[in-house]
Amino acid sequence: MTVKRSELKRQLLEQARKRPTPRATNPATPAINGVDATRTVPERFTRFDAHPGYQQLAMMRQGAEQLGLVDPFFKVHEGLAGATSIIQGNTCINFASYNYLGYSGDPRVVQAACDAAAHYGTSVSASRVVSGERPIHGELEQAIANAYGVEDAVAFVSGHATNVSTLGYLLGPKDLVLHDEYIHNSSLVGAQLSGAKRMSFSHNDPDALDALLSRHRHQFERVLIVIEGLYSMDGDIPDLPRFIELKQRHQAWLMVDEAHSFGVMGATGLGLREHFAINPTDVDIWMGTMSKTLSGCGGYIAGNKALVETLRYFAPGFLYSVGMPAQVAAPSLKVLELMQQEPERVTQLQTISHYFLQQAQARGLDTGHSIGSAVVPVIVGSSPLAAHLSHALFEQHINVQPILYPAVPEKSARLRFFLSCEHTQAHIDKTLDVLVTLLANAQR
Ligand SMILES: Cc1ncc(COP(=O)(O)O)c(C=O)c1O
Incomplete structure (x- = not known):
């Protein structure tokens, strides 16, 4: 039985309607592995500023701005970073270097x-x-x-x-x-x-x-x-x-x-x-x-x-x-x-690290489980407070990095002090005194 032309046309149109609608295609570009290479892809998969990492960064920056915090990362050390370091033209007491025995720069x-x-x-x-x-x-x-x-x-x-x-x-x-x-x-x-x-x-x-x-x-x-x-x-x-x-x-x-x-x-x-x-x-x-x-x-x-x-x-x-x-x-x-x-450098590092720990504890600071060997955290319990203290210390020419959520749980946000054998007791006394005053002001 022959199908009438008009009926055939209707059937073809019906079939075409049922097929997924082809997106904008370039007839010159063949399908690759059965996938139409030119099919429209959601814009979020083609832009770096739509990447979840970038969005997280943008959210963090927005949050910091609302809290009036300064970005504590990527500080530029302008010369040798040891127990002291020049940052933004100022010589700071520096607790953010792993130059433990002071050999970098020797x-x-x-x-x-x-x-x-x-x-x-x-x-x-x-x-x-x-x-x-x-x-x-x-x-x-x-x-x-x-x-x-x-x-x-x-x-x-x-x-x-x-x-x-x-x-x-x-x-x-x-x-x-x-x-x-x-x-x-x-x-x-x-x-x-x-x-x-x-x-x-x-x-x-x-x-x-x-x-x-x-x-x-x-x-x-x-x-x-x-x-x-x-x-x-x-x-x-x-x-x-x-x-x-x-x-x-x-x-x-x-x-x-x-x-x-x-x-x-x-x-x-x-x-x-x-x-x-x-x-x-x-x-x-x-x-x-x-x-x-x-x-x-x-x-x-x-x-x-x-x-x-x-x-x-x-x-x-x-x-x-x-x-x-x-x-x-x-x-x-x-x-x-x-x-x-020069084993005396190691002895000096151990002595000064213990001094830091003991002095911090004597001032009532929370140093967690630190044994006082080159690394001593001061746990302050909130990321905004840790970021604020880091910045306030920096304004007094003391450089220490805050460790914020999610690097640590929010309640254990901290300042992290790295000691070097070249730190002196005077560096430590001054730093801890300033920190205690800042903490008291912040908690007032
Ligand atoms: C425990 C530990 N392992 C490995 C690394 C990676 O070492 P590097 O920074 O020299 O690449 C680090 C860096 O700080 C670290 O702390």
Whole structure:
């Protein structure tokens, strides 16, 4: 039976109406993988100012403006940042630098950087695996391994990338990462990258870790416990011997991030293993950064040969990234040498840090769990108050960063003081006196 032309036209129109309406298309552009490449996309997916991160920033700025607060971030230090620093043309007492032993800026360390740049040039231009290897890399790694009393060490160009690459490479989906709830972002990102299951335990709580290990260890192949040597938000340390006992009993690996404890803890600054007088091979993975005590930039992993060789050949942040420039490696190498000759700097740092803690507590300030080793928070309990105090101190030429929600829970918003061996009692007395007056005025 033939369908009449008019009926056919009606049926075709009906079908066309039922199909999804084609959006503005460019007939010259074919569909890619069945998707029309020119289909209109909501504007929010094409604009950076519609990105959730930017929107959050805009909200934070608006909130700060309404409260009359000044943005405390990205302050420019115009010269060497140590116990004092020039900011906006004023010399400030500075509590916002990790130059713990005062070696960044030391003429001997600066000279080492200059000599290395003059000898090797300013870039090694390539991954060390291909043509970026220089003698100074091996010298630095040997010095780090010696400082830890372990077989070998490998240096990465960034501390953050060290954790991302190490965790990301060593672990996989059948493994488990157990970490302190306050662990640094770099370890979290590494754990995420690895695809391993990740669980956190309460801060500095080996019993909580023990419970997790008892419940979950058998479900996984490799298990890595990650803790820090000195927690930079709170200034407290883990009970390392307890963590070692747990890792041995549950057949797990233990990694200690010594970003803030190397140079600070132990009689000669050799970190937590010196502080607790443990056997260095009882920790499987020692991690640290060159950017703090070691006055350079980059990170390291120290441990046994098999671990270090594996990372040297396969950790993506090492294999596919440029080698450390010589003028960045040289200062850290020099500092490791000077630390052996000048243990009095470590003693001085420990003495002045204890002085700060004791004086702050004597004035009734809340220093949380800080043990008084280079990092002392003063908890003020609200982000606007912490931001206000930071700014008010800055107006009196005292520089200290506020730590605000969401970096810490709102009720533990704080000012965070980093000490250096070059701070004096006069710096501390003046700072705490001003702070106490400002707090009293703010609470009135
Ligand atoms: C505990 C910890 N690990 C790793 C890093 C990353 O080190 P870097 O800043 O040298 O990249 C930091 C940085 O502050 C840190 O505090």
